Amino acid sequence: MLLSKSCEYAIRAAVYVAYTSNLGKRAGIIEIAEAIGSPMHFTGKILQALSRKQVLSSAKGPNGGFYIDDRHSVFLIDIVRAIDGDELFTACVMGLKSCSDAGPCPLHDQIKPLKSQLLAEFSRKSLNEMVKEYEQNRYFLK
Amino acid sequence: MLLSKSCEYAIRAAVYVAYTSNLGKRAGIIEIAEAIGSPMHFTGKILQALSRKQVLSSAKGPNGGFYIDDRHSVFLIDIVRAIDGDELFTACVMGLKSCSDAGPCPLHDQIKPLKSQLLAEFSRKSLNEMVKEYEQNRYFLK
DNA sequence: TATATAGAGGACAAATTTATCTTTTAATAA
DNA sequence: TTATTAAAAGATAAATTTGTCCTCTATATA
Numbered sequence: 295m296l297l298s299k300s301c302e303y304a305i306r307a308a309v310y311v312a313y314t315s316n317l318g319k320r321a322g323i324i325e326i327a328e329a330i331g332s333p334m335h336f337t338g339k340i341l342q343a344l345s346r347k348q349v350l351s352s353a354k355g356p357n358g359g360f361y362i363d364d365r366h367s368v369f370l371i372d373i374v375r376a377i378d379g380d381e382l383f384t385a386c387v388m389g390l391k392s393c394s395d396a397g398p399c400p401l402h403d404q405i406k407p408l409k410s411q412l413l414a415e416f417s418r419k420s421l422n423e424m425v426k427e428y429e430q431n432r433y434f435l436k
Numbered sequence: 437m438l439l440s441k442s443c444e445y446a447i448r449a450a451v452y453v454a455y456t457s458n459l460g461k462r463a464g465i466i467e468i469a470e471a472i473g474s475p476m477h478f479t480g481k482i483l484q485a486l487s488r489k490q491v492l493s494s495a496k497g498p499n500g501g502f503y504i505d506d507r508h509s510v511f512l513i514d515i516v517r518a519i520d521g522d523e524l525f526t527a528c529v530m531g532l533k534s535c536s537d538a539g540p541c542p543l544h545d546q547i548k549p550l551k552s553q554l555l556a557e558f559s560r561k562s563l564n565e566m567v568k569e570y571e572q573n574r575y576f577l578k
Numbered sequence: 579t580a581t582a583t584a585g586a587g588g589a590c591a592a593a594t595t596t597a598t599c600t601t602t603t604a605a606t607a608a
Numbered sequence: 609t610t611a612t613t614a615a616a617a618g619a620t621a622a623a624t625t626t627g628t629c630c631t632c633t634a635t636a637t638a
Binding site for chain 2: 582583584585586587
């Protein structure tokens with residue numbers, strides 16, 4: 295797996311939250327979990343984490359829920375970093391502590407560009423872009 | 437993490453086994469675990485799995501251990517498939533069941549070529565190639 | 579045949595990830 | 609102020625991955 299299950303849920307939840315935010319509404323965890331097909335409470339925890347990391351916002355009480363302040367744009371990499379960190383882009387494929395550009399493992403030179411590309415894709419993909427496609431019914435979230 | 441810890445150990449152990457096989461010797465789990473810096477018994481389990489999947493061979497008793505029949509060449513992909521399966525190359529990054537070429541997730545088109553490249557690299561990298569570099573002291577296994 | 583060697587296999591345990599449930603806190607609105 | 613709503617937080621549990629230990633089986637060799 296490229297990303298942890300938590301991170302997959304995080305991305306899908308964030309897309310849904312961005313989607314409802316565009317409609318001027320806040321999304322509650324019940325609604326979100328239903329929309330993306332994930333365990334409700336667990337999804338709540340993940341959204342709390344995203345909220346703490348300022349990827350999105352939350353409000354308690356009536357009409358509360360999760361939302362995204364549309365003044366700051368979120369990129370996929372923000373979500374991935376918040377949940378999985380960035381070892382995906384930095385750690386050695388073979389798990390070697392001694393692996394580095396200077397003393398590379400036998401896969402280093404071939405894998406490095408792939409990791410860079412992955413990082414680049416995650417960095418340029420905005421949540422807004424993903425929401426647009428979702429609004430066009432181009433895909434589901436489960 | 438791209439690969440599971442088990443798979444990382446598997447690759448490193450396989451390189452070491454191929455290395456000792458080239459020297460006409462068999463490697464025992466104590467020696468292997470020491471060489472690659474991994475938990476001994478756990479490494480034994482992993483090697484058993486590789487043996488069952490015919491990636492390498494084993495022999496019991498005195499002078500026994502793990503070895504690789506040099507008539508069949510092993511590629512990295514064989515090890516990865518044996519331990520982690522191939523969901524790394526096939527599963528959706530966002531964890532969507534509904535994701536496919538026909539109904540792609542918003543990352544599908546960008547990630548697909550990366551997964552193909554990863555698969556290609558793993559498919560063309562032979563254990564022998566990795567051993568050669570190891571023999572030249574180009575890297576360590578821990 | 580007896581003994582020592584070394585992997586195979588099973589049972590078990592620790593650690594991590596994923597998932598659930600309950601209580602607390604904050605906010606809204608009546 | 610009170611009741612209600614919904615996230616935050618904490619405790620607990622299930623599942624998976626990682627790691628350990630002990631016994632069994634096969635093999636070599638004396």
